[in-house]
Amino acid sequence: MSLEGLENLAQLAVSSEYLMQVTLDPEGKVLSSDSGIGPIPSLFDQSKKPLFFADCFLSSDWLKYENNRTKAWNNHQQSFFVDLQKINYPNGNLLKTRWEFFFISKDFGTCLGIGHPVDSQKPYDIQLGEFIDAGDSPQEIFDTILEDRLLGFWEFNPFEKSNSISSGLAQTLGYSERDISKRGGITWKEHIHPEDYSKLQSDLIHHFRSSGSLPFKREFRLVTKQNQIIWVVAFGKTTKWNEDGKPYHVQGLIVDINERKKQELWLKEHHFFLKDLAFQQSHTLRARVANILGLIDILELEQQSLESKRIVEIIKKETKDLDHALKKSIKESVNQNKVFESETGSTAN
Structure with missing residues (x-):
């Protein structure tokens, strides 16, 4: 996933009350975040006291974060997963969260994280901004996006005919860390079930023709490397349009609905x-x-x-x-x- 793609994904997370985002430097200093990550709003005033990892998460989780970060960097991975206990302000309660952190600098350390709660939230607390069709009820959203069911992220460039997925989703599809590093990225198109591809493509076309006003949402089957079937629902939106009003960059997330x-x-x-x-x-x-x-x-x-x-x-x-x-x-x-x-x-x- 490109740096520009990650920046757009971070902005999408800001508009969602379900997803969270934070950028940490090598020492654990918060460079940016959404408004719910710390005791003060995002885009922090540098003249004030800076925020650090321990201001947002349980301090003892830093070692877990650091170990996973070092291991991923040494293995040349694009990202890594880690479970963190987020501090909720102002009451100070702890919330179990799961994060995928992406390396966004050439030097070791600085990471952009996209996270979500592990514990279920109340239906009215979960919103995915422009990902979700206005016709969807909060209960449907609650039934769709439950704990531990966010598989990862995808992106698509209609002009360059390129598509890719996050390393977490690639691992779900059966790729090892070495496979991901060797191939330089895994595409989602090759793992869509042949019987579902035309419907997915049709929904994307309707999304494009509506200039983004009709959200993209489609249930379909993913086929793993081991030919196992995983039912998922994909949400998406066009994050960039060219001068002619044509879609240039599409991003979204994929949720596991296999049990349902x-x-x-x-x-x-x-x-x-x-x-x-x-x-x-x-x-x-x-x-x-x-x-x-x-x-x-x-x-x-x-x-x-x-x-x-x-x-x-x-x-x-x-x-x-x-x-x-x-x-x-x-x-x-x-x-x-x-x-x-x-x-x-x-x-x-």
Whole structure:
């Protein structure tokens, strides 16, 4: 990811109440940050007392940050991950956060970090600025972006036909630190499932034609190096347009929704199971019950002992109770199907 791309990404983080950003020099001095990172607003006045790492995060986490930074630098990585306990002002409470820090200078040390909470936040606390369509409800955003599910960032240059992802997302797709260093960057296009690429491309075109007023948001599948499928949702926006009003640079983030998709798949399978069960109950089991009741009616016409009549009456009663239970079960299955179809918008065949 280029330095200019990182600067744009940092600005996007500033507009989000979910993401946070901070730039630290080699000694841990805060060079810039969003307004929620420290006890005073961002773009700090240098005449005042400067902020340091320990003013924003638990001081004992510095060693963890320093070790990860040194390891990443020695391995020629573009970025590194670290979990930090952020100090919330003015109450001083600690918030667990996860960060990806990017090296932004040729010399060892200065890093730009993009972070997000590890603990769930209330729906109304989570906003992604222009990433999120105005039509999305806070609850939908809350359901989409949960703890530990932000996979990484992506960017795209339509003119140069270039695209790339952050090293964290590349590692999720199965690339080692050596792979990333050797290739000099991993593209996201090559990992989009072939069946989903055209829809994603169509959504990007609609975003461009609306001059950015229509946000980009698309659920699709990523394919890892090991051919594993990961369902994700991508949010994005055009951060730079050329003089002709054409998109020049697009950036966004990718969130893991794999577990939600697994649940949706299970619900669909359960839905089809209920439909098949209702069919079997209605057309097979009740037909057999009707045959039994017909045979019982014939038996009742025959001469029988008192004991035989009593047994036939018991069989007839139990058979009618079974038929009633089947009808009740079929009705419940049909009602569950209707609820499922109304919630998912699916249409029964």
